[in-house]
Amino acid sequence: MQENSHCNGMVDRYRMLGPLPALPLTDTVILRRFAAVDEVSAQDVILETLPANFGRDKQLALRKFLSRKGILEQVDRSQTGLPAFMHEIWELDEAAVASCRLHVGETLLVYNISDRTMFAQRSPAPGAPENALLLAAICRLLLPSHQKNLGHGFLCPETIWGSRPDAVQLTDFAVAAFLAQLEQGSSEENIHPATPEQDLQDLKKLCRQWLDPHSDTADLLNAPDLQALQAVLLTPREPVSPTNETAASSPPPQPQLVMPVPPPQTETETAAPAPAGRRGALLLLAAAGLLVVLAALLGVLWWTRQSGNSSATAADPTAPPPEVALMTVQRTLPRLEPTFAASFTLEATLPDCGPLQLIFLGQNTRVDLLWTESGLSLNTRTGKTQPQFLPWNKPPQPGQRFTVVKTPTTIAAYCNGVFLAGTVVSPQQWRQLKWLAPADRQAVPKLGYQKIGTLLFNDDFMHSDGALGEWKALSGTWSVHSLQTPVRSANPFSFIGKGDAAEAAVGYWFWRNYRLQCAVQPLDAPKLGLKFCCFDDQTYYTLQWEKVPGAEDRPAQLNLLRTADGEEKMLASTPLPQIPRSWYDLSLSQQEGLLEVRIGGNTLLRVIDPQPLLGGGIALLSSGNEGAIFDDVKVTPCDSLRLPCPDGLPEDLPLLWQYEKNTPPATPDAEALTCHSLWLPQPELANAELRVEFAALPQKRERYELSLRHNGIQEILFQFAKAQDSAAYQAAVILRQLGRDTVLSSADCQAPTAGNGLYRLALQVRGSDAWGSCNGQTLCYAAGLPSLAPGQAAVRQFTLTDDRPPDWGEISCALQPPLAPPLERVSMFTHEESMRLWNDPVLEWERSGELFWYRGDFWQDVNASLDLRQALQLSGATTWGILFGTQAKDSSANVAVARLTYQPSSKTLELQFEDSIVASINCPEPPADLTLQRCGTLLLVKQDGKLLWNHPLPERLHGLCLVGRIGYGNTPAWANAVTILANGITSYSFQEAPAAWTTASGTWEITNRWQCDPRWSFFSGVNLEGPACLWNKFQHGDRVSFDFFVGPKMDSERGKKYEYAGDFSLVLGADGRDISSGYSFMFAGWDNRGSQIVRQKKILTENPAVTIPRSSAIHRQWFHLKIRKNHDRLTFWADGKLVGTIQDPEPLPGRRFGLWTWKNGFMLAQFRVSSDDYSPAPESVTEVPVLPQTPYN
Known part of the structure; x- marks a missing residue:
């Protein structure tokens, strides 16, 4: 097989080499096959498609068949021809789509091939003398499975691979027969397993095709030997019964497949009499001798390679050690959790228990970690190997705990909770985790597995007096304090700590990449603060707010400290006045080494820790006779990232960004552009806002791209480009899937005006909506996005010249908060008559003639939705609708600017600006709900959640926006039929x-x-x-x-x-x-x-x-x-x-x-x-x- 330019490209981790002969499964079903190489493991493979329209039920049946205990335990996959695994296509490029006609979601059977020469299938000339050795090799491959009463079931030239008689391999063991019966309509329960008898019938056919009993050869084997082999192969035999031990572990006997009786043989087809057993034994002895010679040669080659490696290691003591023969000790489930931690504790020194190896096998990436006496090696393979080697400062000792954390986009190793090495990986499915050690080691540590889910912890201390909930008082005196009548109070509970070095803790060692937020009120505490990322009592961060002893006129000091293995280090410090009995909002975060401390929303400390801590629980710290009061403790995932880039990207944050520069091929109608790409592995968000500052606008044919929900297969883009033949610019919201772009919305616009010399592009995605803007002006809006899972952010800048660096300013990606209700009610006051004025939803609407206006103001985005079905059941109003308005210049009255109305009598839905109808449709059935939305500089109308109309926002609504409604009512059901959500309201x-x-x-x-x-x-x-x-x-x-x-x-x-x-x-x-x-x-x-x-x-x-x-x-x-x-x-x-x-x-x-x-x-x-x-x-x-x-x- 030669590489075929007509079948190329990448399918996940596999580089396609070319097509292979197909396998006719039935008269109408053909399995296509491709030669490929696994770019992660450098393994040559055969990829085989499943039949067309092969449904999920059949796939499940095939998976169950391949996972049968008898199949897994009784045969060797590589020897018999079982597939290594079933592979669902996750990603493929345009070349693979076009040349191989494969698609995402299609399932392939993957067969490992010992070397690329196997891609040449045998089509031997009848009577060729080496055919006997080829058949002998096939018999040797089948013998172990036949001894266990298992058959191949589909022996034919299309399932036999090899270009030399001494190198032959099978594929489709038991699988092809299973698939053929499925495609012929057999149910899973009625499928007959392949048997050795069926294989003998197939071998008989091959003998007729390949052996000529009438010819005489002068080769190593003569004609009588060929005749002897043919006679042995055609001799009937009974299936060998398995031993008792095998039978105990095998499935119950299955019905045997009834084979059709072969037609009577003619004289020319009759087998020659079997010669003496001595001649057959000589043939087998020759083949066995050949195997011995090959094994010896391979042994010499292996020893030579190891000797070379040893010499190289001796010459370069900093290089990682040579590979060591290891055995698999543990193996996790086939599909791994998106985020988990694998950990082990050394029970002996590495020379006594290692080397130790941990292998992550993903859809298109392999990551190896190897612990040796000299250091830790971390190799990432994605077609090319990215090696890292970290020599030990001092050899690891028994009792040290090593942890490897995998997130959807990173893999990082830690020792006693302190970072050692890590790598960024693309989003993908991870199949397997392998834990390996030498076979002769007795003290191999056990590998633990900890699933890590989304971290959410919230405590407002609504506990009974004396109950601490999940908190553990480690020192000092801690108590929950409540007001006299907490049931009739807005905020009745708090947590008080007092005494020398008082500490209360909560959480687990695997809490990581989080933001800790709490309110604290200093009383007389000379020192208070927070601990976070508490891996154990020797490793943690501390935020300490300490008064200067004996200097009341000096401000207190805010210190950020790092303690690792008991050694404390000051990371940052700043003076910060502390006002007794005033409340402060403390917020701190640790995100893969980026630490931030905020008070009152202002960032006071921002530090990069090049050896960050893994993570862990939290603790509250207090001191003094009265101490300090804590309230509203929250722990949530880090949902934002800000990178100031004018002076370059921070080098000490390798797990937070990945930069690449490449030049994609030029298109026929445009020259090549250089692409500067920045991918942010974290945070992973579904609803997000990505903002990028650019120092200049794109030049002719250049473009900028902002990406969200990027998951390796698809993404949502905001593309801003310079038009080729005009002074205009083009903005578009694009759905990109497997390199193919679908424009969801586009618009031409003039060059925006710079703000402070910068152009601030933004892409915002919320639910099924996405929109792009520049300097606050909405340029394009798209609704009805396909359901996309959370993903990462990316920024790309395409430039005409290779030497022009990206001109990014600050880049920030943050959670796009959902539009919130404009009022937070206190539930305990809802039913009190004296508080009805500010807790009754009906009273939030003020009547003005036939219109009702909400009493709050809106200055940013606002969304008003009318549950029309509910409203129609409340009264017989002739018109129902939603209004956006503003106030008259003299503030004497509200003025409706935009009206969205529905008239039940005419079944007409209309959008009206001032006194003009701008859009109208007939609705045979009343809509379930209507929405009027202000989004930036656009006015949107949605019907039943789908975008109906999109108009520029009327000028009078660019500032103040009031929300009104049409349709009378005075009940809570009437009031709640309209839902208002908005930004910019606290x-x-x-x-x-x-x-x-x-x-x-x-x-x-x-x-x-x-x-x-x-x-x-x-x-x-x-x-x-x-x-x-x-x-x-x-x-x-x-x-x-x-x-x-x-x-x-x-x-x-x-x-x-x-x-x-x-x-x-x-x-x-x-x-x-x-x-x-x-x-x-x-x-x-x-x-x-x-x-x-x-x-x-x-x-x-x-x-x-x-x-x-x-x-x-x-x-x-x-x-x-x-x-x-x-x-x-x-x-x-x-x-x-x-x-x-x-x-x-x-x-x-x-x-x-x-x-x-x-x-x-x-x-x-x-x-x-x-x-x-x-x-x-x-x-x-x-x-x-x-x-x-x-x-x-």
């Missing part, structure tokens, strides 16, 4: 610790509102001596809205009828230090004189009619305040009444907001902020609160 129900807020003055805590009924607790702020001020640690954008509910805090000593109620205020546009630096919106300000909008200390507008009625009637009343800043326009409502609206020609530059009151106290519920930009305030981390100045000062 709702604070105070069910969690208030770690997003900083106390500047006063007391802010969960406490009871009513002295007469202390059961109900809410978040409150109070200071009877001056201002009570609470700053948020985030900053708002140029457009922002707030709405929340406030109520007076009962203080019977100051009055029985709330004579003191007033001064419920919010400040925005401030600097985060002084209230008087921003805009204050004051409800009942200046001792209830009215309500005001104040710029710094100047009243811009005041409404004396909007006050608090100071009477016992407000005892359980909540007031709804809504505030909006739309660039330079400020608007304020209280309980639906317009306090005032005003335009400031010189808007204040601040971005901080907070709550405050003056010599008073108030309760707070359901605080919601919506903004076009809501991000952590950088200065909030290090600032020390001061007593703020107010408009009253």
Whole structure:
């Protein structure tokens, strides 16, 4: 067989060499065969297709047949001709698709061939003298299986391979006969196994074809010897019964296949009389002698090769040791879990128990790890070998634990939880894990296997008093603290640790690549913090927040430390003020050596550990007599990665990125481009956002590609390219499968304007939708993506010149959070009448004529869906619909801009902009649901989840977007028939610790509102001596809205009828230090004189009619305040009444907001902020609160 240019390409790990003769299975069924080489193991193989339309049931039957105990235990696969395994095609290139006509999902039988000369099938000339040796070799191959009453069942020239009489091999042992009966309609239960008698009949046919009993040869064997062999082969025999031991382990006897009686032989076909047994014995003796000679020659060659290897090793002591003859000790299941850890503990030194080898066999990759006296070798084979060798600093000792972790894209080795070596692998199925050691070693360690699933841990300490749940108190005193009546409180539980070096731990050694987040409130703890990646008590990371002893005027120090095998090392440190009794949001992560520490959403420490720790559990650390309080502990997988690339990719993170540069072949109509490709093995996400900064736009014929859900076979692309014959650019969302592109959406666009000298391309994928944008402008949108599993991200830049480096700036890939409900309700308050105002879904809709408007504002993407089937059952409204609108310039009313309506009488669905109908269809059956969606700069309409219309977003909806509905109702079912999901909204129900807020003055805590009924607790702020001020640690954008509910805090000593109620205020546009630096919106300000909008200390507008009625009637009343800043326009409502609206020609530059009151106290519920930009305030981390100045000062 010669390599055929008409059959080439790659099929998974196999490089196709050419077609081979097909195997006729029946009169109508033919099995195609191909010669190939396994690029991972360098093994020559024959790939054989299964019959066309071979269904899953038949495949299952074949797999069960090949896994039969008798087949596996009684025959040698390589000798008899059983397939090595069944291979389902995972990936193949265009050349293989075109030339071999193979497809993904097709199943192949794989036969290992000893050498490439076997690809030449025998078609011997009749009477050739070497044919006798060929038949003798076939008999020797069949003899072991015949002795166990197993037959080949399909002996013919197409199942016999070899070009020399001394090198012959069989394929399709028992398989072809099984397949033939399946294709002829036999059920699995009625299939007869192949028998030795059938093989003898087939051999008889071969003898007639290949041997000539009338010719005389002068070769090594003469004609009588040929006749003797023929006579022996044609002699009838009884099947050999298996021994008792074999019978005990074999399946019950099967019905024998009844063979047709051969036709009577003519005289010329009659076998010659058998000669004396001595002549047959001489023939077998000659063949046996030949085998002995071959074995001796192979032995000499092996010894010569090993001697050469030994010499090379002696000359280069740093080279990895030569291969050692090993035996398989353990083997896992055929298909491995996507993520798992294999580990072992040395019971003796490596010279006494090793070398040890661990082999991973994948769909197109093989990874070998070899532990020897000199070091650890890690070889990755994907057609080419990528070797790594790590010499030991000191030889491994008994008791040391080695762990190898496999994820979908990486394989890494660790010693006692510390990284040794690793490699990046492409996504694929992994078939097998082999554990090998020398046969003569007694202390071979046992290999453990630990499946690793998705890590999710969340504890808000809703435990009974004294119950620690999963936590283990290792030192100090730990307890769960609850409020007096936790069932009627928003956030009633917390976890307190006190005492010297107090530590409480939870988790397992195989927790890894995670983010740990918790809220902490320092009391008097001189030292507090977190431990993470606690592999054991000798290996872990520590985040330690420590006050400087004896220096109260100096800020505390935040230290990140690494402890490995008991040795501690400082990784990073920064000063960080610590305010007692203030809540902090601590977040830290470790992702294959990239460590990040965040507080309040701001990254304070970012460190690369070149020898990262494997992972492990977590621990809370405290100290002091009062200690520290912890709450809302969460452990989740790392779902984001940020790589700053202006100065090059970080070399110390080999498992987080893979860069390649190549030049794909030029197409007939375009010159070749150089491709710079960056693949991010982590994180693995389904819904994701990939953002890349480019320093320049693509030039003529150049293009940029952003990829998500990349899994080796298919991916979703956002392609941005320069048009060839115009100044325009082309944007497209593409589905790429096996190198073939399907354009899902495309658009021509003009050159975007650079932002700060950069072009920020983004690809976002959420569910079945994907869209691409540049500098915030949506360029193309595609809906109805095929169901794709999670995958990785990739960036490709195609350039005209080879010497032009990629001009990537920052690259970030993060989880694309789902659009969230605009309000987080507190379930325990839902059925309380006095709290109905802010927990009843009906009251979230405000009526305006025949329209109903949701009371929240939206500045980013929003999705409003109407359950039309439910709505039609509620009432007989003539029209149902969803609205997007904005507000009139004088804020007097809401204005509908886009209407999506359905009229049951005419069965018409219409989309209307202002007063114009832009789209309309007739619906014979009412849609199940309708969706109106703002996505970037597009307006989308979906019917029953499928995209119906796609239009540019009307100009009036580019800023503020209000959601409305058509169709009357006043029940919860009516309210819940519309579902709103949005971005850019944060709702604070105070069910969690208030770690997003900083106390500047006063007391802010969960406490009871009513002295007469202390059961109900809410978040409150109070200071009877001056201002009570609470700053948020985030900053708002140029457009922002707030709405929340406030109520007076009962203080019977100051009055029985709330004579003191007033001064419920919010400040925005401030600097985060002084209230008087921003805009204050004051409800009942200046001792209830009215309500005001104040710029710094100047009243811009005041409404004396909007006050608090100071009477016992407000005892359980909540007031709804809504505030909006739309660039330079400020608007304020209280309980639906317009306090005032005003335009400031010189808007204040601040971005901080907070709550405050003056010599008073108030309760707070359901605080919601919506903004076009809501991000952590950088200065909030290090600032020390001061007593703020107010408009009253």
